[in-house]
Amino acid sequence: MQVTETQNEGLKRGYEITITAAELEQKVTDKLVEAQPEIEMKGFRKGKVPLPLLKKQFGQRLLGEAMQEAVDGAMAQHFEDSGDRPAAQPAVEMVDGENWKEGDDVKVTMTYERLPDVPEVDFGKIKLERMVVKPAEADVTEALENLAESAQNFEDRKKGSKAKDGDQIVFDFVGKVDGEEFEGGAAEDFALVLGSGQFIPGFEEQLVGVKAGEEKTVEVTFPEEYGAEHLAGKAATFDCTIKAVKAPAKAEINDELATQFGAEDLEALKGQITERLEAEYSGAARAVTKRALLDELDKAVEFDLPEGLVEAEAKQIAHQLWHEENPEVEGHDHGEIEPTDEHNKLAQRRVKLGLYLAEVGQKAEVAVSDSEFTQAVMNQARQYPGQERQFFEFVQQNQQMQQQIRAPLFEDKVVDHIIDNAKVTEKEVSKDDLQKAVEALEDE
Template sequence: MQVNETLNEGLKRGYNITVTAAELEAKVNEKLAEAQPEVEMKGFRKGKVPMALLKKQFGQKVMGEAMQESIDGAMNEHFEKSGDRPAMQPEVKMTNEDWKEGDDVEVSMSYEKLPEIPEVDLSKIELEKMVVKADDAAVEEALANLAETAQDFKARKKGSKAKDGDQVVIDFKGSVDGEEFEGGAAEDYPLVLGSNSFIPGFEEQLVGVKEGEEKSVVVNFPEEYQAEHLAGKEATFACTVKEVKEPVAAEVNDEMAKKFGAEDLEALKGQIAERLEAEYAGASRAVMKRNLLDALDKQVSFDLPPSLVDAEAKQIAHQLWHEENPDVQGHDHPEVEPTEEHKTLAERRVRLGLLLAELGQKADVQVTDAEMTQAIMNQARQYPGQERQFFEFVQQNQQMQQQMRAPIFEDKVVDHVVEQAKVTEKEISKDELQKAVEELEDE
């Protein structure tokens, strides 16, 4: 077997691989000899089929396997000896297309190798960690927002008309074709108008009603309604309006705190402070991560595989095009050509991606099964009722697993780098942190 270099330009490499006819013949005979003891054929005892007959019967199939194994073996041996790591799948092509049995096999292989990543002295990186405490004003603001969500209702002035968002307390009886149906009646039912908790069209017809008013509401049950005997049918509900109430924020007290699972108001305030500081810490980490990536980007410089940069630039351009054209859901649109700006951003992403991968490998950073499982479960919650199907889909899809593993790996490498860097804490206000986050989003 011969491997001859044909291209060595920057990160681009090219080789001609020749597998001789004698090597192929030996490989075929070896594979047939391995299989011979298990082969059964009419007229012969198991394991006693002559080699010549085996070759005639299975030789062509085994020859194909021998070719592939020989070429794969030559490639693997080359990568082991050279230390090259291809940036993308090598392009392999058979050059003697008129090949016939008895000829040597000639193959061309080309690829871009990953560059040598220079050493980075992580201890020289200086970072600032923004620290924000949850002050009383922030806690009170959050409490007020919770009070809005835990709204109560109080009676409107007698004679007031019900508005969207109001609560009407009603008695109702429903009938289809003049016959009342099971489950179609209730007394003192508190219905919030606009909550969409009743059949479509029901709540809208109660907007404008007054206390003491009787209202006939006519609606159509949906075609896919769970009760088949009512699906698609017109129903009439005789409603009596007993009260009209307007929404008011809940009082901030121990009772409200219990609605949110806290023992009392002070305990709820403590929980809010913890949640706020966790949010601040997450935002602070995002700012520090960007600053860290900027620092790393300035410290290193090395050749980048053009294929990776081009692929990343196309992906960036495609993603931004869809953000600017949200109405286009599919990919049936003109080809999006990357700009110089896209290419510059792609170069940064590829450079940092390769650097973080190298740092992670040297530090033996691993994504554990438990971390992957947690990530899959978190994403599965976006598909209520289909969590199991999503979980099974990810388990069977290597590409999806890699997409989910990559950000976890990156964050763990970032944590590793931060541990080695010089980090100083700076206490700032919530508004200052918000400004830093907005500047991050504008870049």
């Protein structure tokens, strides 16, 4: 077997691998010898079939397998000897494959871009600022008021008041189609917020203006796509008896409100809100610090980038941004989207920082634990209520999806590793200052 270098330019490498006919024949023979003890053939005892006969019977079938193993072995040996790590799957082609015949040497070409050597950075020389925001009493009060508003109560309006949009009415109703009551069309003491869209279109609008004690017949038509087929598209009437008209009222900020949200009392709820706000501010501040670190690293390290990775990343960026600008196009059967200079510049930054962080993480032996991965999967699964199990199974069976989940976890752990070794000073700022810094990240 012979490996000859044909290209060595920047990160690009090319080689021609020659496997002699004798080497191939020997591999086939070795496979036959290995299998011979288990082979049975008419006229011969088990394990006693002559090699020449086996070669005639199975040699052609084993030749392709031997060829593939020889090429794979040559590639593996090359990467072990050279220390190269390909940036992507090497391109392998057989030379003059159409004219190749048994007894000829096998020649294949292998081309790839190697991962670059990444320079080291003295993290101790990196200076970063971490914004610190302490929740103010006003922030806690604002959060409490929002909770009180979400825990909305309703209080009876004055006698004779007409129901407005947003009011709650308590009423009995009986639904009929063609004068006959239908199953599931009646209820007593039903509480309905007008304008909530809880009932079919046209129903709630007709109850705006009703008073407690009033009786009203609502006339509607069920939508054609209504879930119950026997009602779909049918005209119906609902005889309604209004029992109460109630106006929305914000809940009191007290111990009772606290218990609605699982806290022991109001002070405990305030403590929970403070902790949540601290976590939110800390997460936002970390995002600002992370961007500052990546900017510093982008300036501090320079090395050759694999053109193939940059090109693929630029195309992905262009494709993603195009779909964000054209949300009405759901499929991917559109024409090719050509990356701009801006896309290419962003791709170069992402590839450079990605390769750098990967190298730092490998040297620092950073790893994503099984529990961290499982927690991340659980967090994503919550986005699919009722389908959590299917999502878990999809992730288990999809290596690419697993990598998509692990990659950001790994990156964050590497970033934390660098920050822990950098010179970080804390600066107490206001919530507004932090908000402006976060908005600046989104604008870039």
